[in-house]
Amino acid sequence: MENRNNEAAKTNLQQMLLHPEKLPPLPETAQALILLRNNPNANLDELVTIIEKDPGLASFIMKYARMAIFGYGERITSVWHAISLALGFNSALNMATGVASAGCLKITNRGPLGRIRIWHHALKCAALCRELAKTMEQKQSVDSGLAYLCGLFHNFGYLLFGHLLPQQYTFLNDLCLYYPAKETRHLELQVFGITHDFAGAYLIEAWQLPGEIVTAVAEHHFPDYEGQHAHYVKLVAVANRLLQNEGISDACDHIETAALLECLQIPGPDAEAALQMIDSCLDDFDTLATDLAA
Template identity: 35%
Template sequence: MALAARLDRFFDQQGIAYKERSIDRASSLDAAVAALGHAREDVIKATLLIDISGIVMVVHRYDSALDDDALRQITGRHLQPLTGHQTMRLFSDCDPGFTPPIGNAYDLPVLLDESITRAEQVLFTSGTDHSLIEMDGRSLRLAMAGSREGHLAIRGPDNGGVQEALTLAEVASKLKKLYRLPPMPALALRILRLTSNTEATARELSELIEFDPSLTAQVMRYARSALFHYPGQINSVQEAVTRVLGFDRVAHIALGIASVRAFDVPRTGILGMDNFWRHSLYCAFLCQRIAPRCGADKGLAYLCGLLHNFGLLLVGHLFPAEFKELNRLRETNPEASMQSLEQQAFGQGSEQEIIAVGHGAIGGILHRLWELPDPVVKAAGVHQQPGYQGEHENYVMMVQLANALLKDRGIGDEFNPDDVPELLQRLELKPAVLDELMMDVDKVAPELDALASSLSI
């Protein structure tokens, strides 16, 4: 059975005829509809709204948007979109993001756009991510018995009947228009500018870091850690640069520490700052180890690993309430993809439209705004996309491989399986390298954990 349980029971009890249409598993309803071709013109969907008087389901064509003025006029109510958490409590038998537009099956009052009452055939989600329901007009009217009808939605421009996803440029524009994106902290910006100067010296970098006592202490702690086994005393940042860490490594860790100060995110929780730093440091360490085997720049690979998850910090900074819910969902749904949980946590409001691209793409947008190196922008922006091929793909795949290996240690924000053999093949690495990398991690894990704890304070 490919239908949600309550939907299947309702159709059976009411004797309503329908056909199931199997589809490839889809990451979202948008993805499922996009694969339909011409048939997508028949798709209808549900939008769930709430106010103090309760919840209402509005059923309208997929390629339409609700007319807020018409809704207020018909209902006399000021309705707001449900959150993802509220939606999943009502539709617990459904996959996240696949809400069937049959309110009667869930004891919900329904408002029905009048254009649907004339439809000869419709398609809609079955409540699962791998099938759709096909139904004729007569059966649909039986399923919608008792619904209130009206002119509730406005059809979009003619685009073949499909609701197109926002482009990254549009997401970037909306983010900048709707929210105050944090600028790169002044110290981080100065470090970034210094590193772009090929003639910059260790003394100049040290003096810049030493302007900030907290950053100085953190860099010194990093240099003195057992990661580097330096036998002597380290008494200054310049000694840390010249004797232990080198210019690039100090610059990169200092840039990461200073940049994180742009965000106000809780320390605790699986997505909190403590685990963010742990994930980032482990990923950066592995990327740095992988890079020489792929002919890539070690310093740049380290920076890609260190900064690849900044989009998650930006999500937490801009949307604290939804981020708290996302944290809860992540802890209780380890098998789910992060992108599906983000869609669930952000409901159906304007934030959901933006977050639909995933926190990775949002991080890439921020890094582009901050004018970070292109491989860093790309690694952040598409690390959630398996099979990515394109500009700077080696750096993206190094981050993906590092994250895949870390999942076995319970480190990171994704725990669903990866295609590690494909990543190894595309990076031209032999399978034996995996054991070597994890042995490297075992040797430094205590030091990385201690460093992560110190950086999150």
């Protein structure tokens, strides 16, 4: 009976992915932020107004701006200060968009695939993707803001799994805990019949987010991908490798990280400096991830 129920859950999940109207809709705040992102005349006051309507989001933006790396600390006393002094308009808009988008997806907080761990990695990966994009010798080929969003959204498939099928997701979470040496995507296939990258791409496409993000979410485990938006795929893959994302390796063992950096025209020392900057903020990322899971 248990196996039959699991097969039924797999079938239901696949059917939901094929019908976007059955997936959780993009939250209203995220919709407003995306409209603002698409408005060439958008200004700081409009962004502050949207963020301040969501107390949780406003708190996150202020705490992010108080990270030691920015040097302002407790002098950040408002959302306006956080954006104008520390984060900048585009960075704040991208962060807010990612955080607001996840508001409709409810999953357990604990475990190797709990909300806390997922957010901790997402925040680090997004920040590293942005910094790596800034070091590319041909910067015109990528947008650092989009690179940040690719890193932030790349594991949203896990949030979708946990939201739609909480019982099966708890089982997957337990499997990852009990068998840490097992490759996580193989366990996902066992439990759901599909992997988080596949499911996440359907969600991001249903939300009508930019094609760069859809592709990065779908292909980030395949850095040998050479189609449209390949730079964003490789950026997320490199960031994951540099961060040594435990239990979740990509499918391209034949490609060295150094070769991917060369393809992206990112000097090795610059990549190392970007990683060191992220590593210097680990405690801050811990705090932010815990707050997002509250």
